[in-house]
Amino acid sequence: MLSSGINVLAEGSNMERLLKGLLVTAQIAFVSIIISSFLGIAFGLVMTTKSKVIRLLSRFYLEAFRIIPILVWLFLVYFGITNMFDIHLEGEIVAILVFSLWGAAEMGDIVRGALESLPKHQQESGKALGLSLLQLYRFVLIPQAIRRMLPGAINLSTRMVKTTSLVVMIGVIDIVKVGQQIIEVSSLKVPTASFWIYGLIFVFYFIICYPLSAFSKKLETKWES
């Protein structure tokens, strides 16, 4: 029974379809992660400002993404915004948009935390050398902050990869959706199909996420030595 079950993976164009689904998942995740990294650094810098109004606004933005489920955000943009302004947006575009905005908010908070954890005298000794504010951030503060924010940033990235499974709900055919379609078709013939398909999806997610944590481990040990 087991030996015949595994065949479902190779049947027809099943494998090809699964890989395509994987590509969609990976694309949404990595594009969003890259955009959030840049926007997040910018947002993190904004959040360290002394202005109370800006702090309050950024807090509001961050909490909006923390409190409201990502699924609701996806629906809001995919159905709500498009309906309101009478435009059409591809599900994938909406997914990248929502994930980037969410990632930027969370990444910003990680960057803010890292910057604020740096000892104050680092800033002062940089200033005492005559560095401009831009130079101070570029050469002294951000390089040190990046080392401190790395664990949090990698954690966020893997969370983003996993959360992409919600895009099914706005009609994007990602790896999970492809898997469900194959299972539906084959479950009568192959009762164990769901085990094999979801097993493979498990492996795929691992393949996407593992390099991220391996990469961060490598960087951390490199910076420690």
Added chain:
Amino acid sequence: MVILNENKQALLEIQGLRKMYGSAAPVLDDINLSINKGEAVVVLGPSGCGKSTLLRCLNGLESVQGGDIKFSGKSLTGKDVSWQEIRQKIGMVFQSYDLFPHMTVMENIILGPVKVQKRQEKEVLEQAAQLLDRVGLLNKKDVYPRQLSGGQKQRIAIVRALCMNPEIMLFDEVTAALDPEMVREVLDVILGLAKQGMTMLIVTHEMGFAKAVADRIVFIDSGKICEVAKPDEFFTNPKTERAKQFLNIFQY
């Protein structure tokens, strides 16, 4: 009480300086002090008397609420002061080890000269090597700060400030966080600078060192200058009661 030495050129002139945090009593009040080129002035006083704050006012790390500071004749209290330019000429070393931990010793030293002063890297590297050699740490040029002892870090922080070719150096209790056996090596470097004629304003708690290095002692208590004297006079025969009390604390 204005202390002016008319036959020498004053590099730094502090006139009626006043520093306050909010509406609380001033941290510094009516500070008048002028420092001549080549002079080493040591600031003494009990903890919290405003010594460090005074130094921080001089390179713009603290705002001032009254009075004036003149550096080479130019005022440093206006709104249009370019601190980036001024700070290149006023070197400062802090109490906390303030090297940048993600850069090697050499990278720490050349950052300012190359990025701020836009000098040729090759020329800066040569000068840095010379300065490092002078403090006996040339062999450490490629290591990271965490591999250094506190005393070594402070000597490198001094080299980093010197490599900008400053006109005056401010030392803010640079040995206060060091283990006793490392204090000496750092103070020797500062003493060497004094002998070469570097203009310096030094805040310290090392009385023996103050006596050895100072051309003048400035004693501050509760944010005011109480006494200005030659070191011999100050340590053997202080004029004010508060200075006497202060010096007594250091004697067993």
